[in-house]
Amino acid sequence: MREATVLTPKGVASRTTFLDWETQPSPFKHYPSFCHRIALENHPTLGWIGEIRTLTHTQKIFNKPYYRLNVPSAGNLHPIELYVQLRNVSGVLSGIYHLDTHANSLVLIEEIASEGLEPYVGLENRLYGALLFFTLVPFRSGWKYGMRGGRYLYLDLGHAVGGLMGVAHHYGKDFYPVTPQEPSVLNGRLGMGEEEYVAAVYAIGTLSDKTVQPLASPVMRVSPCDYTLENEPLHAWVASQKLYTSLHPHYGKWWTKQSNSTRRSSREFSPKAFGETILTTLLQMHSDTLEIIPIVLVAQTHPCGVYRAGVCCEEGNFTAEIVHLLLDQRFIARANVVILLFAQNFTAHAHSDAGVFAHELYSFGEHHGIGCSGIGAFYDELAVQWSPRPLLYAVALGEK
Ligand SMILES: Cc1cc2nc3c(=O)[nH]c(=O)nc-3n(C[C@H](O)[C@H](O)[C@H](O)COP(=O)(O)O)c2cc1C
Structure with missing residues (x-):
């Protein structure tokens, strides 16, 4: 498949x-x-x-x-x-x-x-x-x-x-x-x-x-x-x-x-950075079944770069690579964080796990007044830069 x-x-x-x-x-x-x-x-x-x-x-x-x-x-x-x-x-x-x-x-x-x-x-x-x-x-x-x-x-x-x-x-x-x-x-x-x-x-x-x-x-x-x-x-x-x-x-x-009735997917982000607590909470969100890799693109309180388990393991500006990975969807360039969701195996079940996790991110975003969009369009083979596992889904989050 x-x-x-x-x-x-x-x-x-x-x-x-x-x-x-x-x-x-x-x-x-x-x-x-x-x-x-x-x-x-x-x-x-x-x-x-x-x-x-x-x-x-x-x-x-x-x-x-x-x-x-x-x-x-x-x-x-x-x-x-x-x-x-x-x-x-x-x-x-x-x-x-x-x-x-x-x-x-x-x-x-x-x-x-x-x-x-x-x-x-x-x-x-x-x-x-x-x-x-x-x-x-x-x-x-x-x-x-x-x-x-x-x-x-x-x-x-x-x-x-x-x-x-x-x-x-x-x-x-x-x-x-x-x-x-x-x-x-x-x-x-x-x-x-x-x-x-x-x-x-x-x-x-x-x-x-x-x-x-x-x-x-x-x-x-x-x-x-x-x-x-x-x-x-x-x-x-x-x-x-x-x-x-x-x-x-x-x-x-x-x-x-309230948030159930107002939730929308963001189509643009403003370049303002997240507050420290919001970003720390986001970076620490984990899943029992998925490999979660957040890439911080814009921040004041944390270094930009690739995170694993809440810790920055590779500092750098990855905006160009991430936007290209996600089919060059330009609005993502102004996101604060893009969270990549990988799984051990490419299965229907793992995709649903990724959807559930992403839904939690949407609710988190709506609750804190920050924008969120699921991104299912990506060049699969380019994701190996971040993990050898299959990429199933990405979520972009940023200030509205
Ligand atoms: C599985 C999935 C994949 C999606 N992929 C993209 C995407 O690649 N690019 C994008 O801009 N929005 C993407 N979206 C957001 C949808 O376009 C959006 O949910 C839809 O247009 C309905 O708008 P709403 O979320 O504001 O109700 C995706 C949403 C889901 C659930």
Whole structure:
């Protein structure tokens, strides 16, 4: 997969095709209007679900609405959907719901009683509470990025899970991953065709002592896009991945309701340096699964250069190298820090870990009023200057 998706200066320079944005597949899935709906705005018990994935900005570009969400997404394509099974939640019909992000409502796609989705995720008894299913829609990313879209699907998934971690932390909800023995069976029961795949499942609630039956028949099938084009290798790669199961219990503490609704990716930075505490905290952020290498480009309280575990191991001005690495995206030249995220192995799972870590950086930035942008476009082979491991993602941070 890595070899099939690397970006090289020659490959990027010789690209001749241009995207027709009129042909962008719909970023929102719509269930039929006859389905029962629950509006989430200010809903006393369910409002938190809407905050995991919510519309935060709408504008018109060339007479077409352009939507942005609380979570960032490569190319703003949003290849994720969220479903939730609710059982025994006071005042709410037990059932399987789709989160309609566009309308901020839950759409009932199947009522449940003694049967449910628990048996497909290894639970023998009824779960009182919520089972959350994140799915991936490969065509939404593949439409623009082709096979490289495979990387962005899992980085985006990490951001989505990072969003869940923030919400869970804020509302004091304990959650844990659950895994299906056979993801393809779960996909079928949830009504996913060949265009959508369950990629992570989390449980919030308590296991009751009541047994549960499998669903008698699959739920209705609705296409996640208004149209689709075949991309066999991308779909085959996504279909062959295990579900993401990581839990990062310390993440989510910077999340607030306010920052969830105002978060944006920075497109420019001002050249002011960070305060000492902010920079020190940033440089010390670490991950159990990723190799984190911050490169300080502008600072007053610390030397500029390459950092490892909070310590500057190579002083110098690396602005030119970093901007070139990141496909010569000029605005990055004014960032204070660019954090490179490497992994031991190039896997879908590691990409989601990188997305979760980056989401934490976004929340940290929003909390401290500093700008942040995930950067998924880079010349893969140039990253060996900093690590022999595969580079999965970069995050630029700077003053707004
Ligand atoms: C996986 C991923 C890769 C991204 N790569 C880039 C990038 O290379 N350059 C860039 O300027 N923004 C990049 N972004 C930021 C997106 O363009 C941005 O999230 C999207 O346009 C939506 O805007 P918003 O984050 O302000 O809601 C990336 C975001 C994600 C999640």
